[in-house]
Amino acid sequence: MGGAVFSLSIFWTQIFPFVALQFYEDTDDHTGHEHVHGIINFLAGSAMLWMVLNIIFLCTIDMSLLPTFFSTKTAP
Numbered sequence: 001m002g003g004a005v006f007s008l009s010i011f012w013t014q015i016f017p018f019v020a021l022q023f024y025e026d027t028d029d030h031t032g033h034e035h036v037h038g039i040i041n042f043l044a045g046s047a048m049l050w051m052v053l054n055i056i057f058l059c060t061i062d063m064s065l066l067p068t069f070f071s072t073k074t075a076p
Contacts, residue, residue, distance in 0.1 A: 003069045014050060017043050 021043065025036055058066070 002072045002074045004072050007069050014047050 018040075021036070021039060
């Protein structure tokens, strides 16, 4: 599937921790949820940092290579 599936999997890895945290919150028996808010802040900060670093990366590569991240062409 080439770069398209790779790019999709990268975005999936940024979404999945929030989904997993939602399952954790549903099964958490603790009365205080302060630790959950800390985890949410950490995940959000990590996702924002990831986004900024990807934007910097995309701005520094040869733009003729950009379609390779979204194409379905695979290596031989």
